Amino acid sequence: MTKQFVEITDVQKSYGSKQILHDIDLTIADQEFLALVGMSGGGKSTLLRLIAGLEQPSAGEIKFANDNPVIRVMFQNDRLLPWMTVLENVSFQSNQKEQQTEAAKMLELVGLETLASQYPRQLSGGQKQRVALARALMAHPQLLLLDEPLGALDALTRRQMQDLILKICQEQKLTTVLVTHDVNEAVRMADRVVVIRNGTNRYEEAGVSKDDPTKVAVAAERVLHDIMDEETING
Numbered sequence: 401m402t403k404q405f406v407e408i409t410d411v412q413k414s415y416g417s418k419q420i421l422h423d424i425d426l427t428i429a430d431q432e433f434l435a436l437v438g439m440s441g442g443g444k445s446t447l448l449r450l451i452a453g454l455e456q457p458s459a460g461e462i463k464f465a466n467d468n469p470v471i472r473v474m475f476q477n478d479r480l481l482p483w484m485t486v487l488e489n490v491s492f493q494s495n496q497k498e499q500q501t502e503a504a505k506m507l508e509l510v511g512l513e514t515l516a517s518q519y520p521r522q523l524s525g526g527q528k529q530r531v532a533l534a535r536a537l538m539a540h541p542q543l544l545l546l547d548e549p550l551g552a553l554d555a556l557t558r559r560q561m562q563d564l565i566l567k568i569c570q571e572q573k574l575t576t577v578l579v580t581h582d583v584n585e586a587v588r589m590a591d592r593v594v595v596i597r598n599g600t601n602r603y604e605e606a607g608v609s610k611d612d613p614t615k616v617a618v619a620a621e622r623v624l625h626d627i628m629d630e631e632t633i634n635g
């Protein structure tokens with residue numbers, strides 16, 4: 401049987417009297433790559449923040465298979481510190497030799513070893529996101545949460561980053577949750593695509609062959625249709 405990593409039961413989240421999420425029931429398997437898609441404002445980022453423990457559910461529970469799992473979040477905004485070099489951003493400016501060696505290793509993993517002494521302003525958007533990824537990996541997370549991390553990138557860089565993230569998640573045996581507006585990206589990257597609709601997870605699409613563009617396109621169209629299918633929502 402597949403090992404579970406996160407079990408989300410009957411979760412609800414409200415801000416004041418405004419209910420954002422309800423009846424969220426979702427299990428994420430160990431080393432699974434899950435994508436969350438849905439209408440803008442539908443609560444995807446809220447769910448990610450709940451999983452990250454940055455916020456608490458109003459009701460229900462989120463349980464992890466092991467105590468105190470190491471979780472890191474990567475956002476659309478790279479959140480790099482402009483006055484620090486790439487290496488310092490990744491090593492948290494630690495002068496400890498071990499920390500620096502580890503940071504250099506992480507930079508190599510994301511293909512940026514030659515840019516260690518540059519400053520964020522000298523980097524392209526894609527390179528900055530690689531630094532952000534290296535920084536997230538420094539903690540050796542078991543769960544990597546990606547909140548639209550590639551949203552600001554051009555199509556080609558975005559595709560390269562998708563491949564890099566997939567490769568690293570596989571190599572590092574990470575459990576990953578990706579929030580994205582891009583349904584094609586979700587279908588292409590994830591083992592499972594969950595649609596958040598009307599405040600809950602009502603629809604799931606299993607991953608398709610990532611190397612078959614036709615299958616990806618067909619599955620993406622199906623997911624898109626489901627996100628927008630008002631009749632099904634009300635029915």
Ligand SMILES: Nc1ncnc2c1ncn2[C@@H]1O[C@H](COP(=O)(O)OP(=O)(O)OP(=O)(O)O)[C@@H](O)[C@H]1O
Pocket residue numbers: 415420438439440441442443444445446447581
């Ligand atoms: N701290 C907060 N206080 C009050 N309302 C909030 C707060 N955070 C989010 N919301 C509201 O919750 C709803 C869901 O927001 P969320 O960012 O989770 O959606 P999303 O699906 O990630 O949207 P998008 O795809 O546009 O990023 C929105 O209506 C938003 O205004």
